[in-house]
Amino acid sequence: xxxxxxxxxxxxxxxxxxxxxxxxxxxxxxxxxxxxxxxxxxxxxxxxxxxxxxxxxxxxxxxxxxxxxxxxxxxxxxxxxxxxxxxxxxxxxxxxxxxxxxxxxxxxxxxxxxxxxxxxxxxxxxxxxxxxxxxxxxxxxxxxxxxxxxxxxxxxxxxxxx
Numbered sequence: 651x652x653x654x655x656x657x658x659x660x661x662x663x664x665x666x667x668x669x670x671x672x673x674x675x676x677x678x679x680x681x682x683x684x685x686x687x688x689x690x691x692x693x694x695x696x697x698x699x700x701x702x703x704x705x706x707x708x709x710x711x712x713x714x715x716x717x718x719x720x721x722x723x724x725x726x727x728x729x730x731x732x733x734x735x736x737x738x739x740x741x742x743x744x745x746x747x748x749x750x751x752x753x754x755x756x757x758x759x760x761x762x763x764x765x766x767x768x769x770x771x772x773x774x775x776x777x778x779x780x781x782x783x784x785x786x787x788x789x790x791x792x793x794x795x796x797x798x799x800x801x802x803x804x805x806x807x808x809x810x811x812x
Contacts, residue, residue, distance in 0.1 A: 732747055
């Protein structure tokens with residue numbers, strides 16, 4: 651007696667049991683990773699687009715608020731290191747003499763407030779300025795700026811060594 655098959659199951663039965671799962675296209679880990687990558691890209695892009703459309707508009711001829719803050723902080727830092735501070739040119743410029751003997755001057759040049767050291771250089775600090783005034787009153791340095799659009803900005807810096 652010769653056995654054709656070593657197992658109790660016939661060849662056709664074994665093939666019939668496995669065949670429903672062979673050749674099927676399932677949702678693989680690669681598909682999940684690709685879907686997650688696409689989702690994260692779309693979500694990240696949408697956040698940037700929402701920020702662009704929902705942010706308040708700023709007039710192009712207006713002083714940027716951060717630029718005004720940085721300018722005031724730079725003048726504050728320079729005034730702390732100076733031994734002499736004076737307003738010049740009908741309050742249109744500010745001259746400071748530092749401990750090394752250099753004269754630092756803040757002045758308006760066209761629509762820009764610039765910094766010059768010993769009459770040399772051109773370091774722009776503030777843009778879109780129509781008018782700038784530097785006043786010293788009661789141990790305070792008062793900075794007043796008017797932008798090209800007419801908006802006014804004002805800050806004061808305490809002076810302790812006058």
